Amino acid sequence: MRNIRVNANQVALVLKNKAFKQLLDEGSYWFWGNEQIFIYEKGNAFAAPIELNTLLQHPEMQAALEVIEVKDNEIVVQFEDNRFRTVFVPGKYAFLKGIRNYTYTSIDLSKIEITEPISMQLISTKLTAYVRSYTVESYEKGVLIVDGKFVRILDGGTYYWWKNSISIQVAKADMRQLQLEISGQEILTKDKANLRLNAFIQYRITDIVKAMYENKDYEKQVYVLLQLALREYIGGLTLDELLDKKEGIVDFVLKSAADKLAVLGIEIKGCGIRDIILPGDMKDIMNQVLMAEKKAQANIIMRREETASMRSLLNTAKLMEENETLWKLKEMEYVEKIADKINNITVSGNGQILDQLKQIFVKN
Incomplete structure (x- = not known):
């Protein structure tokens, strides 16, 4: 014979020959046979000594236990007095009813949108294993693509989605004014002069869907469009015409590329030519021409000054010839x-x- 004491906030499960016999509340009990006694704290998880479904066939166990069943593609978040406690993955769990107040929130992981009443703080700290996140900076915009299909535009912020087999992509773009350099472009003029050009373009993305979703590698396309516009303008002029009309390059490029860039969702804000570099032999020839022009200008100035000097001397001579006193003073x-x-x-x-x-x- 043996005595079993069940304290307050405890229950005792009595099994005989591995079969349920009874469930005992607080009190002192005597046993004479080969019964197995299992004592549990109320409010704690219930670890069944035999198959849980077998125990749940008895009304006493059904009344004493709170059973949580978590399906596939689902998790359940347990709260105690509205405070996070744990997360249950697919399976069956049981808790003894009693002094603790538990609440549960079921989450369907077969979708990506977070629609459950769970705070972002909890999602970003306790549930990180079950979510995926993307951050879009304040100066950026993003394109949300789910399973290869455009869904919506994302403004600046951090976004969370449930983690599952559904494909999620976020294509981000800088919405500030951008600059693209085009360096070392070798172009032939109309008279077959080979020169090298360095240029730049300033632009902004106005339609992120066109730029990031409907077109691929928009930066490369911007580069090619500007390159073609430069070649079209320069290829139609001789070297001398180009040097005289180089200010017209910018206007031509702006007009030529504006409509084509609009198809990419891009607005051109400005462009410019940094350098026009001539090959070595052409540079020597241009320097010689420049020196000859400067020498000719210098000779013209010298002749002009000599003429003015001679005219002044002639006037002085006439005055002295007419005035003897002026001659003596000289x-x-x-x-x-x-x-x-x-x-x-x-x-x-x-x-x-x-x-x-x-x-x-x-x-x-």
């Missing part, structure tokens, strides 16, 4: 300049020198 000016250059004057000879000086400085 002579004295030159004598003064000569005197500034010397320190001593040594005079040798007869009286003719004095007469000559007298003729210079004294008016008859």
Whole structure:
């Protein structure tokens, strides 16, 4: 004979020959046979000593247990007093009813959208094994593609979907103004001059669905469209015409590429030519032409100045011819300049020198 004590908030399961006999509440009990006694705490998980379905055939066990069945492609989130406790994967679980208040939320993992009343904090912390997430930056937009089909446009933020076999893709694009460099383009002019060009284009994505879903590699297409526009313009001009009309390249490219880029969902904002690089021999020839032009301009300027100087001298000569006093003043000016250059004057000879000086400085 043996005594079994069942405390408060406990139950005792009595089996005999591995078959259910009775379920005992709080109290003291005596047993004389070979019964098996299993004592459980109320509110805890119930670990069945025999097949659970066999026990559930008895009304006492049905009343004492709370059974949770989780189907395939499903999980169940358990809360205790509205606080997260655990997650149940497919299977059958049992809890003894009692002092703890449990609630459950079933989640269907066969879909991707999160429609269950579960907070984002819980999803991003406790349920990370069952979700997949994508982050779209504030300056970006995304295209949600499910099983290869466009669903919707995603603005900036973090998005969560249930993890399953359904394919999800998010194609993201920068919605700010972008710049594409086109470097080292070798192009022949109309007169077969080979030159190298460096250009750039500034653009914005206006329709992300066209750019990311309806077209592939939109950046490569933008590059090719600008490249073709440059070749079309430059190939129709000779080198001299190109150098004279290089400012027209930008206007031509803007007009030529605008409609074609609109099909890609892109708006062109501007473009420009960084460099037009000539080959070495052509560069030498252009430098020689430039030097010849500059020399010719310098000669013209020199001739113009010489002509002006001679005209000035002629006018001065006419004035001195008409005015004897002006002639003497000019002579004295030159004598003064000569005197500034010397320190001593040594005079040798007869009286003719004095007469000559007298003729210079004294008016008859």
